[in-house]
Amino acid sequence: MHAIHETDVTVLGLGAMGSALAGALVEAGWRTTVWNRSAGRAGALVERGAVEAASAAEAVRASPLVVVCLFDHASVHEVLDPLVDDLAGRALVNLTTTKPEQARESAAWAARARIAYLDGGIMAVPAMIGQPGASILYSGSEQVFRTHGALFEQWAAGTYFGEDAGLASLYDFALLSAMYVMFAGFVQGAALLAPAGVSAGSFAAMAAPWLTAMTGELAGYAEVIDGGDYTVPGQQSLTFSNLGLFVEAITEQGVSAEPVAMVQRLVQQQVDAGHGTEGFARIVESLRHPAPGGRPSAV
Amino acid sequence: MHAIHETDVTVLGLGAMGSALAGALVEAGWRTTVWNRSAGRAGALVERGAVEAASAAEAVRASPLVVVCLFDHASVHEVLDPLVDDLAGRALVNLTTTKPEQARESAAWAARARIAYLDGGIMAVPAMIGQPGASILYSGSEQVFRTHGALFEQWAAGTYFGEDAGLASLYDFALLSAMYVMFAGFVQGAALLAPAGVSAGSFAAMAAPWLTAMTGELAGYAEVIDGGDYTVPGQQSLTFSNLGLFVEAITEQGVSAEPVAMVQRLVQQQVDAGHGTEGFARIVESLRHPAPGGRPSAV
Numbered sequence: 001m002h003a004i005h006e007t008d009v010t011v012l013g014l015g016a017m018g019s020a021l022a023g024a025l026v027e028a029g030w031r032t033t034v035w036n037r038s039a040g041r042a043g044a045l046v047e048r049g050a051v052e053a054a055s056a057a058e059a060v061r062a063s064p065l066v067v068v069c070l071f072d073h074a075s076v077h078e079v080l081d082p083l084v085d086d087l088a089g090r091a092l093v094n095l096t097t098t099k100p101e102q103a104r105e106s107a108a109w110a111a112r113a114r115i116a117y118l119d120g121g122i123m124a125v126p127a128m129i130g131q132p133g134a135s136i137l138y139s140g141s142e143q144v145f146r147t148h149g150a151l152f153e154q155w156a157a158g159t160y161f162g163e164d165a166g167l168a169s170l171y172d173f174a175l176l177s178a179m180y181v182m183f184a185g186f187v188q189g190a191a192l193l194a195p196a197g198v199s200a201g202s203f204a205a206m207a208a209p210w211l212t213a214m215t216g217e218l219a220g221y222a223e224v225i226d227g228g229d230y231t232v233p234g235q236q237s238l239t240f241s242n243l244g245l246f247v248e249a250i251t252e253q254g255v256s257a258e259p260v261a262m263v264q265r266l267v268q269q270q271v272d273a274g275h276g277t278e279g280f281a282r283i284v285e286s287l288r289h290p291a292p293g294g295r296p297s298a299v
Numbered sequence: 300m301h302a303i304h305e306t307d308v309t310v311l312g313l314g315a316m317g318s319a320l321a322g323a324l325v326e327a328g329w330r331t332t333v334w335n336r337s338a339g340r341a342g343a344l345v346e347r348g349a350v351e352a353a354s355a356a357e358a359v360r361a362s363p364l365v366v367v368c369l370f371d372h373a374s375v376h377e378v379l380d381p382l383v384d385d386l387a388g389r390a391l392v393n394l395t396t397t398k399p400e401q402a403r404e405s406a407a408w409a410a411r412a413r414i415a416y417l418d419g420g421i422m423a424v425p426a427m428i429g430q431p432g433a434s435i436l437y438s439g440s441e442q443v444f445r446t447h448g449a450l451f452e453q454w455a456a457g458t459y460f461g462e463d464a465g466l467a468s469l470y471d472f473a474l475l476s477a478m479y480v481m482f483a484g485f486v487q488g489a490a491l492l493a494p495a496g497v498s499a500g501s502f503a504a505m506a507a508p509w510l511t512a513m514t515g516e517l518a519g520y521a522e523v524i525d526g527g528d529y530t531v532p533g534q535q536s537l538t539f540s541n542l543g544l545f546v547e548a549i550t551e552q553g554v555s556a557e558p559v560a561m562v563q564r565l566v567q568q569q570v571d572a573g574h575g576t577e578g579f580a581r582i583v584e585s586l587r588h589p590a591p592g593g594r595p596s597a598v
Binding site: 072097099100101123125133164166167169170171173174175176177178179180181182183184185186187188189190191192193194196198199200201203204205206207208209210211212213214215216217218219221222223225226236241243245246248249250252253255256258259260262263265266280281283284286287288290 | 371396398399400422424432463465466468469470472473474475476477478479480481482483484485486487488489490491492493495497498499500502503504505506507508509510511512513514515516517518520521522524525535540542544545547548549551552554555557558559561562564565579580582583585586587589
């Protein structure tokens with residue numbers, strides 16, 4: 001039923017994301033072998049043309065390219081460590097969400113086992129796979145990235161960051177962190193306006209174009225950060241950026257000011273260190289060099 | 300030299316913002332009277348055609364419309380309280396940054412003194428006044444807003460939110476809070492990538508379009524928040540939004556995870572309360588109903 005492609009592919013892990021990844025390949029005509037640790041996840045994919053393997057080992061042997069999308073770093077090694085001999089000489093693409101150091105550890109493990117290793121961070125929810133707007137960040141083996149580019153394009157736009165396997169995860173975490181923090185800023189505003197009878201929807205209609213316009217400021221902040229001189233003219237000073245009045249006003253409305261109070265702590269740390277007349281971009285130094293004895297950021 | 304317009308105008312307070320506001324009016328041909336508490340700030344404006352008053356009382360008496368842009372709420376009342384008799388029957392536009400409750404207090408004070416009061420929040424830096432992209436939020440006397448619309452347009456696009464004088468400040472603080480928190484999210488990402496040799500500029504080039512795309516999610520979150528049912532299908536669950544791995548990864552790079560840890564606390568509070576399977580938008584409830592005994596958000 002399916003054309004045999006130069007590159008057959010195996011997908012290990014059929015959670016929501018793994019199923020979406022395998023589904024996109026099946027639809028595009030790749031011969032796709034699938035496996036999941038717990039049974040009963042492959043039915044719909046098999047109906048669409050995927051081949052279900054009876055074991056992870058059988059799945060790995062079926063294709064020169066093995067894609068893993070499992071629960072976490074530990075699951076990846078539980079599944080793959082017993083299969084190093086089968087994986088030797090094959091290409092492994094790890095799309096499991098892992099920390100940069102974990103990606104680097106997997107890359108070193110793969111190098112020892114003569115496995116060509118590419119790490120990836122998915123910037124999409126499962127429903128976006130194969131749709132415009134989805135993006136996957138890759139790092140590790142450039143050869144794997146180049147050889148299988150046509151297959152990766154079935155999932156999302158791909159960007160390659162370099163041989164350091166931890167880079168994709170670093171960029172992934174950096175972009176997703178910025179996103180989650182922005183979302184918290186939005187709910188801060190929505191929570192503040194709610195007691196005055198303003199709907200979150202009305203606020204979203206104003207906040208989305210406002211925040212979009214304000215992303216235009218990021219390049220300017222970045223230029224100051226990269227230049228390393230926070231005294232260059234034309235910046236809003238840290239003293240002017242004091243958000244104490246915001247924290248007070250939000251608290252007076254009976255709402256927690258937690259997101260804004262976080263920013264204020266970053267500002268205050270720099271003001272306390274004598275940098276009040278310097279630019280707002282200097283708050284990055286509060287993250288790079290946390291105050292000794294400051295509140296630990298781990299939760 | 301200047302045409303006499305139907306509405307002459309007085310501007311009290313010639314800091315960077317007050318000077319920009321007065322300057323835009325002078326340029327547009329309004330007969331503009333200016334005053335500043337400390338001397339020596341009016342020179343450039345007078346050269347361009349403004350009239351400098353010798354006292355605040357003289358300045359107030361010069362025009363039917365009085366604009367104040369002072370340091371804070373206390374300065375406004377220090378300057379204006381002795382002048383209630385002169386202000387009676389005039390229109391007062393207060394563009395000083397104040398809390399919603401302070402704006403309401405000023406409106407009540409003005410009503411007692413038969414002053415028509417309009418409060419405003421400026422969504423711009425001084426250099427943006429009179430330029431595209433600047434915006435001013437107004438609330439309070441609708442009559443003042445309508446009567447002086449042509450003058451306000453010299454400064455920025457104006458939006459009127461209603462007779463409650465605190466609304467402009469509420470919207471102002473809500474939008475600026477969202478902006479400052481988004482900026483903190485950006486520096487979180489920049490600080491995370493820096494140890495890997497990635498410049499803030501490279502990150503900004505990725506983060507700006509990424510965050511812009513993600514503002515597209517705000518309307519969906521708002522719909523869930525306004526609906527009040529965080530169990531509606533199709534949402535990313537709070538459990539899935541656990542950012543513990545992010546906090547770990549960022550800390551492992553030697554960087555403070557303060558911004559992401561803030562989001563994680565909002566998530567964790569809802570998970571701890573048994574809502575882990577519900578949607579991420581539920582973090583707004585962590586702000587609306589802060590956990591008793593939780594860390595105070597005031598700084």
